[in-house]
Amino acid sequence: MKITELIKREAFDWRPYELVGLLFIILLIICNKIFLHDTSIAVLSALCGILYTVLAGKGKIYCYFFGLLGSGCYITLSFLNSLWGNGLLYLLYYIPMQILGIFKWSKNLKNNSAEIVKSNMTIKERIKFLLIGIAGSLFTIIILMFLNDKSPIIDGITTFLSILGMYFTVKRLIEQWIIWIIVNGLSFIMWLLLVINGTKAYSTLVMWGAYFIMAIYFYIVWKNELKKQI
Numbered sequence: 001m002k003i004t005e006l007i008k009r010e011a012f013d014w015r016p017y018e019l020v021g022l023l024f025i026i027l028l029i030i031c032n033k034i035f036l037h038d039t040s041i042a043v044l045s046a047l048c049g050i051l052y053t054v055l056a057g058k059g060k061i062y063c064y065f066f067g068l069l070g071s072g073c074y075i076t077l078s079f080l081n082s083l084w085g086n087g088l089l090y091l092l093y094y095i096p097m098q099i100l101g102i103f104k105w106s107k108n109l110k111n112n113s114a115e116i117v118k119s120n121m122t123i124k125e126r127i128k129f130l131l132i133g134i135a136g137s138l139f140t141i142i143i144l145m146f147l148n149d150k151s152p153i154i155d156g157i158t159t160f161l162s163i164l165g166m167y168f169t170v171k172r173l174i175e176q177w178i179i180w181i182i183v184n185g186l187s188f189i190m191w192l193l194l195v196i197n198g199t200k201a202y203s204t205l206v207m208w209g210a211y212f213i214m215a216i217y218f219y220i221v222w223k224n225e226l227k228k229q230i
Contacts, residue, residue, distance in 0.1 A: 025050055025210045032202040039200055045073035046207035053211055057218030059115040061105045067098045081199055085144050085159035093163055101170040108172060118222050120174045136160040154190040158183045174226060177219035184211035
């Protein structure tokens with residue numbers, strides 16, 4: 001597909017409320033920078049993260065460009081706030097998995113499209129990963145307690161579940177959105193507590209709140225699309 005044809009097709013692949021919602025979030029993040037003097041690294045991390053999530057939800061392979069840039073910013077932000085679990089997760093796992101995702105998604109695109117083919121798990125697989133998620137989260141919490149993490153329980157759960165979530169994302173599984181609903185909700189609470197205690201990361205808080213809403217939205221979108229594929 002020629003680049004001009006791709007741009008034209010992509011321009012008509014957005015619902016009006018998706019564009020309005022995206023622009024509203026971006027405007028809110030910019031306002032945080034102007035009026036609340038949010039840090040530049042938090043603003044850039046939030047902008048890239050929002051664009052990555054929206055494009056990933058729409059199954060666009062070029063979401064990974066924003067994912068890699070946003071991950072670099074979030075790593076810096078996490079280490080500055082002693083959230084070692086989140087920081088190491090992005091550094092040692094997210095970045096390599098996003099690079100892998102580019103190759104995996106490129107092999108599972110719809111005909112003449114930059115959009116992926118979605119899939120889902122069997123019941124047996126869901127039960128297996130549920131048990132893995134519980135055990136892995138408990139193990140991660142214990143490790144973070146020894147590292148004097150500021151929020152070991154929430155950071156531990158979100159860190160390990162994010163490992164599963166990113167794996168599901170690369171595998172194009174709808175179950176990723178269930179994981180992201182949990183991770184994003186808990187991450188919002190974690191950063192809310194940090195902001196209340198004086199950390200200037202308002203855009204990061206907005207980012208996680210937006211992630212939470214988008215995870216619910218894209219779960220519904222993917223579910224409806226999978227029904228049509230049956």
